[in-house]
Amino acid sequence: MLTDTDYPIDFKKAGEALKLPFFLEEILIEVKKKIGCEAGSILMFNEKTERLEFKVIEGGKSTEIKKLSVDPHEGIAGWVFQKGEPLVVNNTEGDKRFCVKFDKSTGYATKSILAVPLKVGDKVVGIFELLNKTSGRFSQEDIGVVLSYASIASVVIENIELYRNLRVLEKKVRNLEGYQKVLLESLTDGVISIDSNNHIVSCNSSFLKIVSLSRKEIIGKNVSALVGSEDTIKNITKGCRKNGKARDLFCYLRGNEKRGIPVAIDAAVLQTDGDSKGLVIVVKNMKSALNQEEIKREVILNSDLVTNLSHELNTPLTAIQAGIQLLKQDSNGNGKYVDIVYNNVEILKSRIRIFLDYLKAEKDEWDVHFRRIQLNDYLKRIINEFRERFSEHRFRLSLPNSKIYIDADEQHLTKVLIEIVKNAIQYSKSGSRIRIKVIDDSNFVHLSIADQGNGILPENIEFLFQRFRRFSDSLKETSSGLGIGLWLAKYLLEKNNARITIKSKEGKGTIVRISFTKQKETACL
Known part of the structure; x- marks a missing residue:
């Protein structure tokens, strides 16, 4: 068993290394020196090409070898990759598993090989190879030394993969926030969100247009400063507390105009993990609708848009948040949580597409090509x-x-x-x-x-x-x-x-x- 003092490599790098080839090269140099051999290499499996590719090479014909890749079903490396077990071959000429074509293409003479698998969990992700021991034969003790260093390399690889997955999740979340913003900004109705203290947290451009105010003049204000009727605020709060939503409320907003702005309001509770985070309020400008009451009011009074909007935006977001939290806790099983994130992003994108199709239909902008x-x-x-x-x-x-x-x-x-x-x-x-x-x-x-x-x-x-x-x-x-x-x-x-x-x-x-x-x-x- 090797102790910490046997490793001149800085262990901290195993947890924070982001430039994989440089750290693997440092490991390979140290192992090659400790075992005493002519050359060594670290191969990583590329899932896209389904081949083992040389990531780090020390000694031998490194320039020629870097251009090559290995079929994961051939040669000593392929055997170790498939079996997931270490292998020593001290006489390559007498071993049928040895693939001579690499020596022929590079001009290098391989006489003996020690190869061990690089694993992340139970999955083999690469091969650690040493060639031609300079003194004597490769031994079981050599295998133990190489396995110890391979475990360090595996930790680095695993941490980097987790880091990359988190970066992908972070990007998906940012994209999702962008989709949400596009959806809200595409609505012709005003939308605002308020926190549990009734302070306005966000609003879309349509709401700013209704009240003729700037975002700076609205964000952070108590909603009572805009809603002219205290009864309306009480009805919104009461309806959302009892049923999770309030519908078909009529009131006048205090905007930048002298006269109040007639609006119809729907509201619904915003929830995260079962806890109320405030309300989302959809505001329909009734100024023009009062002149077209027969058509416009029918749409408003029969619309469940605000409840649907709140549910359809928050359900995928909740799943994404849960997936990210679980991913951070479970380093060996993050794949299925990434799938959860991906699927819910796709659901939200589908909702956005059909909603944009609806907006296009409302304006009768669908052209027909018979x-x-x-x-x-x-x-x-x-x-x-x-x-x-x-x-x-x-x-x-x-x-x-x-x-x-x-x-x-x-x-x-x-x-x-x-x-x-x-x-x-x-x-x-x-x-x-x-x-x-x-x-x-x-x-x-x-x-x-x-x-x-x-x-x-x-x-x-x-x-x-x-x-x-x-x-x-x-x-x-x-x-x-x-x-x-x-x-x-x-x-x-x-x-x-x-x-x-x-x-x-x-x-x-x-x-x-x-x-x-x-x-x-x-x-x-």
Whole structure:
């Protein structure tokens, strides 16, 4: 057993080294000197190329060797990499595992080899090799010395990998904060967040525009300085304390104008790890809406946007925070937590994409590019993609014998199908069947998507295509999404001269039918 005094290398570097090759070179030089051999090298496994690459080389034909890489299934190095065990070969000519091609390509004569694995946990990440002992033969004692130094190298490698993973997580969190800012700034409604003492913490540009004040004049102020009615503040606090949200409150804001600014307010609790951190408040400017009350007020009074926004932003953020904390505590099992972070970032990005699609639809900025689509081949391709993405469900496709054509925008149609199939998956048990069927009658081509979920309550059917309406399901603790997917699907289909209908029976499942005006087959010749 080697003691601390046997190592002239500074142990502190093993915990803080960030430039891996330099530290590994220092280890290799010391081991080569202690064992007494002509040359040595440290190889690291590259997961992208799936080859062992020379990271540090001492002695021998170092210039020529650096250009080479090793198949992890060949040679002495490959044997050690696969077995995860140290190996001594004191006569390479008599060992079939020795790969002579490297000597031939470099002109170096390898007579004996000592090789040990570099491990992070139970995973082999590289090889520590010494060549041609200058005096005598490589011994078991030599293996022990090299293993001791290899353990130091493994600590360095592991710490650097953890550091890199944390840097990646840090970057993802920063990107997520950027996505959140883009989302809030894209809203036409004002949004502010307040802390537990009712002080304003943040606001978006739309809110500044409503009150005609600068950010500097707002941040840090008590919300009562802007909300003209004490009753409104009490109603917000009371509603959020009791139900987690307050909706459809009307009041006048004190802004930079002489007269109060009429607004409608929705509010919801901001929570982290179950603790309330304050409120998020969405403010709708009612000044112009008062002149268009019939349309605008209907949208506001039936909107669950603020609750959805709070939930959909905080759920992925909470998972990311938990993943980072666990990663810091568990140095040997950080991979799955990185996956948690990645998946939740993807969820949030998906929410942002559909919300931006909604904003585009609100302004009626979706252009339609009609093209003739051969529905049979198109659906086969799309369903195969669904099968790969959602393998836990069984997809069945029923098509007529003849080719069916429709005129539509393929991008729009794909968005609609993805939304409908995702709904079918969300509200169905794993392993259930989702059937896609094309029906060809005299006037229309009907495309139906049927699931085996719990169905929709009869009283909810009429609200399915309303914006920001969401419905819980017995399979889930709560509903998810922003409540605009079906509304957007209906909008895009109408732009494509198609219509959508939904039939559902509680406990039996749901059938969504999309109907296109039939195109004559001769028209496509």
